[in-house]
Amino acid sequence: SAVISQKPSRDICQRGTSLTIQCQVDSQVTMMFWYRQQPGQSLTLIATANQGSEATYESGFVIDKFPISRPNLTFSTLTVSNMSPEDSSIYLCSVEDPGGYEQYFGPGTRLTVT
């Protein structure tokens, strides 16, 4: 399985600022995903990021709020822009195994907006 790291692991940010979360994978993958998990809740897909193309956003999520970069097959970033306390959540990066449908998750970034 792929080994995924995320930076930062946690952060406390002020309202109105932006935070960029990095996701690094130890192998080349085509499909990368960004999820949000609010406390005690299930996982909600924000967007799918494929290398060489624009990210595909799920209903309720927009590029202006959550811009995503995917410069190569092992790295992606998610920016949470103009943050409000409602953005306080865990943000998770995930990748799909190129050989199958298994999906693996990073450790997450715990964001608190004050």
Add this chain to the structure above:
Amino acid sequence: QQQVKQSPQSLIVQKGGISIINCAYENTAFDYFPWYQQFPGKGPALLIAIRPDVSEKKEGRFTISFNKSAKQFSLHIMDSQPGDSATYFCAAIPTQTSGSRLTFGEGTQLTVNP
């Protein structure tokens, strides 16, 4: 039709007992059903997965039972241990549908008492 319903929301089991978590789905196109285990402060980890061509899959103390006609699948944890205390998510995806993504259940918080 994309939903996956998971129950119970929380479960308390004594050490050595059997933990059973159930999931039900409506979309008959779903053909890959993984289970994830998530410890506090960690990302979800793929635990075990099943395809509908088999009725049961066992890996160690973890077993998935699948009932295609009822559109239900369940996770059984035999000889439950305090270290199994975590949140468990079922998921499903229609792998033959281009651009499809995992649909997650609501999660079950399992507590195994010593």
